[in-house]
Amino acid sequence: MLTGNPPTPSGNRPNRSVLTVSDLNREVKHLLESSIPLLWVSGEISNFAAPSSGHWYFTLKDARAQVRCAMFRGRNRAVRFLPENGREVLLRVRVGLYEGRGEYQLVVEHMEEAGLGALMRQLEELKARLQAEGLFAPERKKPLPLLPGRIGIVTSPTGAAVRDMIHVLGRRHPAAEIGLWPVQVQGREAAGQIADAIARAGHSGRHDLLIVGRGGGSIEDLWPFNEEIVARAIAACPIPVISAVGHETDTTVSDLVADLRAPTPSAAAEIASANAVEMWQGLVALRQRLLRATQIQLRHLQQRVEATRNRIRHxxxxxxxxxxxxxxxxxxxxxxxxxxxxxxxxxxxxxxxxxxxxxxxxxxxxxxxxxxxxxxxxxxxxxxxxxxxxxxxxxxxxxxxxxxxxxxxQRGYAIVRDEQGQVQKSTRTLSPGQRVHTRLAEGEFTATVDEIL
Structure with missing residues (x-):
């Protein structure tokens, strides 16, 4: 609070504590920031400025009043739209004072479009309720199968996400049987279709693993995956579920309830086929080891045959x-x-x-x-x-x-002798033009050596 002494009658000048303007503004700033907690404020943006420092400065106004606002670079990076004059926004702020001008201002911690405010509050309430029921607890999440042979996909049949997932699974795990459960992934009827497809796929007995998701989009596009009916369908599914909704920065209730969250649909397909790739690589390595062992064994057997051949008597x-x-x-x-x-x-x-x-x-x-x-x-x-x-x-x-x-x-061999009757064991002892006597199983004949091969 403010400090100092009350004024004294004229003519008396006791020692007085006098504040500077800077001290006064500092005291007021401290008073405002310590006495007013974080709060939500809605209004219209005007006089928006974004200098090279990365901070945002603007005025928030309604029909009867206005207040200066500042949103610093570390906070505005999380805003997923570009503010512009005339846009209605919902702000979470703390009240402060800009000491340089002695003006009070709102320091913005979070900004969202005003139309989403009610939805976001409903979403936070749903998250709190589901978390209290234990649906987000790690101990209730089911482990993924080591090598799923049958994979179900709940998504739109026409989006890029399903093509990406089928392409990744076909490349990394071609032996997998893929079953598509086509649904709408945005719009009023999407949540009901998604929840119904999850329930039917999970109890069909046709899949070892289920992937639920869609590609990126606005928060309104992803909203069906924040519906309670979808969250409870995932929690009740008897087989493991991978949630792959939007991009890596998007987080929905489905991601929190699922047994595993994938940052993108393609990443979900890679996770589902990870062990297949490892096993294929292991089989390739094992084949190479077997080939090397076979070659070593063949060389060993060849050496044994050669040694045995040398020991055989005439x-x-x-x-x-x-x-x-x-x-x-x-x-x-x-x-x-x-x-x-x-x-x-x-x-x-x-x-x-x-x-x-x-x-x-x-x-x-x-x-x-x-x-x-x-x-x-x-x-x-x-x-x-x-x-x-x-x-x-x-x-x-x-x-x-x-x-x-x-x-x-009798087995087809012959005995070759030279003209002196000596048995010839090698071609090295023969020469072209030499006459040799050959005995077969039946009969004998004399021949002349034409060529030594």
């Missing part, structure tokens, strides 16, 4: 080993037969000597029986032994045949 060496083993088995068989016959012959001699100690007829009969028994046993033993040795001999012969060069020739 067929002649295998044939010699098999032939030597066959000779060894034959000698063992002959020795076994001779030993068996020797043992039986010795038994027969012993039996003949013992025959003399018995009665000739009985001894003869007894010895005959022993001889028959021994002969039968010998015959069976010989048959069994011969059969076993024969089987082993046949098996060894088959093994010998399998590694025989003749068997190799």
């Amino acid at each position: 067929p002649r060496e295998q044939l010699q080993n098999r032939a030597q083993r066959l000779d060894h088995l034959e000698l063992r068989l002959q020795g076994a037969v001779r030993q068996h016959l020797h043992n039986r012959h010795r038994e027969l001699q012993l039996a003949s000597r013992a025959f003399a100690h018995y009665h000739p007829e009985r001894a003869l009969e007894h010895r005959r029986q022993l001889t028959d028994t021994a002969a039968e046993r010998l015959r069976k033993a010989m048959q069994a032994l011969l059969q076993k040795r024969g089987e082993r001999l046949a098996h060894s012969g088959q093994l010998l045949h399998n590694v025989s060069p003749l068997a190799v020739l």
